[in-house]
Amino acid sequence: MIDIFATESEHTSGLYAKHDIALVKGQGALLWDEQGREYIDCMAGHGVANLGHAHPKVAQAIAEQAQTLITCPETYYNDRRAALFTALSALAPGLDRVYLSNSGTEAVEAAIKFARLSTGRTQIVAAMRGFHGRTMGALSATWNKKYRQPFEPLVPGFSHIPYNNTQALEQAVDGGTAAVLLEVVQGEGGVYPADPGFLQAAQALCQARGALLVIDEVQTGFGRTGKMFAYQHFDLAPDMLCLAKSIAGGLPMGATLLGPRVSNLSPGMHGSTFGGNPLACAASLAAIQALQEENLPQQAAEKGAYLMERLKRLDSPLLREVRGLGLMIGIELKQKVAPYLQEMETRRVIALPAGMTVIRLLPPLVISYAQLDRVLAVLGEVLNPDGAGS
Numbered sequence: 001m002i003d004i005f006a007t008e009s010e011h012t013s014g015l016y017a018k019h020d021i022a023l024v025k026g027q028g029a030l031l032w033d034e035q036g037r038e039y040i041d042c043m044a045g046h047g048v049a050n051l052g053h054a055h056p057k058v059a060q061a062i063a064e065q066a067q068t069l070i071t072c073p074e075t076y077y078n079d080r081r082a083a084l085f086t087a088l089s090a091l092a093p094g095l096d097r098v099y100l101s102n103s104g105t106e107a108v109e110a111a112i113k114f115a116r117l118s119t120g121r122t123q124i125v126a127a128m129r130g131f132h133g134r135t136m137g138a139l140s141a142t143w144n145k146k147y148r149q150p151f152e153p154l155v156p157g158f159s160h161i162p163y164n165n166t167q168a169l170e171q172a173v174d175g176g177t178a179a180v181l182l183e184v185v186q187g188e189g190g191v192y193p194a195d196p197g198f199l200q201a202a203q204a205l206c207q208a209r210g211a212l213l214v215i216d217e218v219q220t221g222f223g224r225t226g227k228m229f230a231y232q233h234f235d236l237a238p239d240m241l242c243l244a245k246s247i248a249g250g251l252p253m254g255a256t257l258l259g260p261r262v263s264n265l266s267p268g269m270h271g272s273t274f275g276g277n278p279l280a281c282a283a284s285l286a287a288i289q290a291l292q293e294e295n296l297p298q299q300a301a302e303k304g305a306y307l308m309e310r311l312k313r314l315d316s317p318l319l320r321e322v323r324g325l326g327l328m329i330g331i332e333l334k335q336k337v338a339p340y341l342q343e344m345e346t347r348r349v350i351a352l353p354a355g356m357t358v359i360r361l362l363p364p365l366v367i368s369y370a371q372l373d374r375v376l377a378v379l380g381e382v383l384n385p386d387g388a389g390s
């Protein structure tokens, strides 16, 4: 049998900080390693597996489409793509046109280009602590020096204002601004939800000054925060919506949804070989249908409230703050989280960091209350200073 660890280590690019676990199987909110050990998944593939692992409807749709037609460029029409366009537009009223790609960073990259095309302006205003991806345009909108600095000079025209600071936004948006690009809950940056007033001000400013409002819901989309899209908590009408991660039940896909103020898109201006392929479209259709049938946005709201309330009651002097929206929860500690995440993993709960001091919980929305209770018990043990986590 292949030695998974030695073989991957030999050939890896070196770009990933790896855990000493080989995950080989999943079901719902559970994962198993190559030795058959079971884990509760609170990372969901970095927010991809909202529907849980091995969802039967998604698996069936992929299998059927794989035997029908996998590839078909957008220069030709396709039945699955047409159905997906309808489904996505119905989820986000006012955003009637769709550009399909293959990842989150591509969804953002497209939005940046479309904003420049639509407005004839070049400047993009983003937020400190924001994360939008790692290709050069999306990276230019990303805040963290660690990701940016090795690749400078980046794309010109990007500026960053403090998140939730309306006054700074007012000063930054002017006649040269093509777009304001924001997450509704900053994910990688530490799980910081937006103030409603800040988002409303961003929208009003964009409208008044001729800029486009681009909302990046790569991480917050598809039920994660308790509504289909997080912007729907705040009664916003974005000009563009960037989607990816859980959009296709785990298959790679990105989407940029476009409102009426997005213009000047003509053949050849942008595109993607894999974008809109029928396999990903079929998976996405099945995933969206399952999300709706199982009422998963509502479940995320209820389970998130359940988890948040109990986390806030955790008796630990290590705890600084618990915050989040739906099943996107950040537990900020007074110290670095790496050893605590390691302890959780030893106790068979897999979670994520968000920066150095925040434990991020992004479980599949299908996680059971019994599994949530187990996660809470593990966190209680690990964050107890007399326990092994100290």
Ligand SMILES: Cc1ncc(COP(=O)(O)O)c(C=O)c1O
Residues within 6 Å of the ligand: 046, 103, 104, 105, 106, 108, 131, 132, 133, 134, 183, 187, 188, 216, 217, 218, 219, 220, 244, 245
């Ligand atoms: C808000 C946000 N935007 C964009 C991205 C980039 O997505 P991808 O890794 O699919 O390129 C991420 C990834 O974590 C994200 O959280």
